[in-house]
Amino acid sequence: MVKSDTPPVIELHDLKKRFGIGDAEHYALDGMDLTIKRGEFIAIMGPSGCGKTTLLNILGLLDRSTDGEYLLDGQEISTLGPRRQARIRSEQIGFIFQSFNLISRLNVIENVALPLTYKGITRTKRLELASDMLKNFHLGEREYYMPYQLSGGQTQRVAIARALVNEPSIILADEPTGNLDSRASHIIMEELSDLHKRGNTIIMVTHNPRLTSYASRVITMLDGHVDTDTMILPELVELAPKRPLGPVAKKPKSKKRTAKKKTTTKKVIK
């Protein structure tokens, strides 16, 4: 799925994000280097406060970095105006949130159709597209439900449908299963993994090590920079040539593990 010659969709060079000034100065991202290729399913892990969410916000153009380069499809983001950035959010990026973030006074189909509003698509066409999308997620019969009438898993599926309705190339998920029980979590993860198989780039932040088995690449962060990355292996450890993990790993990969924690969790899942 991930070919080595695929051009990178996201490139970060020495990305920094500072919060506060003077004594209160604090770098949420402190020299982040990352290259993400089209079609990767990345799970980002790490302790609280390591900058995962900040990274995701910057990747999703909701926030601006203080320093460093962010190239999206080869284009430097910091040179773009807010209107252009909104356009990119609308056309290339789909967000999935931990707290679903459906608009509570709109029903399911209107929520799913919402991103299309900002592409200038007419109402009838919007609802048509949204309806098709909901059917993909087996929610065709819930179109006119209100968000509060759905279970957590259904709500998150609606949110995923909304993220996908614009056919974005990148999907950013901030702890998509954080508010769900393990059964619903796995359903959601199956959906995401399905999307991945269809060629979408997915970047997911999670706290749950079990879910990393769905990912093709796992990145752990620490204090605002990449701590470990299953693609880039530390030079000190002599290992087999770089090889990404498959979306669902078929065989144990303990030999290639650098982060022992992860290897063990993988084994548990297998």
Add this chain to the structure above:
Amino acid sequence: MRILLMNHIQNAQQSLKSNRMRSNLTMLGVTIGVASVTTILALSAGASKVVSDQVDALGGNIAVIRPGASQNDPIASLTQTKTGGDFAASTLTETDLGIVQSINHVSAVAPLMLLSGTVKADQTAPAGTSIVASTPDLATISNLKVSTGQFLDDTVSPDTAVIGPQLSINIFGTEESIGKSVTVRGKTFTVIGVLKRMNDPINYNQVDFDNSVVIGLASGKEINQGVAQIQQIDIRSNSVSDLSQTIIDTNKALLQSHNNERDFSVLSGDQISRPTSQLFYAIAGVSAAVAGISLLVGGIGIMNIMLVSVAERTREIGIRKALGATNADIAAQFIIESLAIGIGGGISGYVIGYLLAFAISTFLTFDPVVNWQIAGVALFISLVIGTFSGLYPAFRAARKDPIDSLREYS
């Protein structure tokens, strides 16, 4: 550039609908303001239309001579008609009356000598009763009709009077008062006619004939120390086409007899009603300004609710931005919402204002006027209020940071 207007309108519609009670109450503020402005404008336009309609109804061949030079400055004419008229002696005299009568094409001339004083019979007439001394021509020029008896003419005794129906009721307790005696400034007159009710207190003679006593000019002089104090001379020309020539001739003749001093003015058509209309427009302007305050309050109400709505929907704004809305999209959504409230209030205010105006006019002697200017004013006001009170909240909404907004609990 994508055309998103329809989409914004649909967005606004959805959010107004989801808060129906609040939207309607906010709209009510604008409704009340626009309704009061509409009512005031419709009624005042109706009032000033009464006078010009009368002039038109008389056939367009009526001119009026008034003392004092005509005022082109509307403010000055408002302030000066009062003071000049009350304290200065009128510059029109009996001689002028004679001169005007002898001008070509003049078919009828009626002087109007307004006196103040007590009118008494069984009961004393209330203040505000007019005493008018004039000639028989007044009936034809001003279209006065008697319901019983007859109007003054050259054959009747100078000690006779014609009274208005309301005055008749005020002093005799009945409209049937022919042959009864009425005392005007100490002199006794016999009533020979009662006028038909005109219900027309605002007219170009500035006399409410329903509540007045009309006596001959000679009698008027007699009770006024022998001086004819003429406030106005009404002229009627033979035909409409002769009127302009008549006015020119009148001007010429009077100017000559007044030693080239232009201390009178000959008015026709709209000029006659202008002082009255201007007075009404001034009153209307002041009351509209007061009503404008309620509009301001309505506008502040919209702004207030929009700010609450922006605060309440912070998270929604964050979501929309994450899904690709630009700052302009967010601003447009909120401005359209407040515009919708403004226009909705404007339209309902316009309708309610007219209902109110027609309801009030049943107690008045004139009808409200329906014209496009008032509709335009109502619509314009509501547009302006809707836009201006929506601007700041929309600006606030557009500037919200998406991350902070998404973090907001709601």
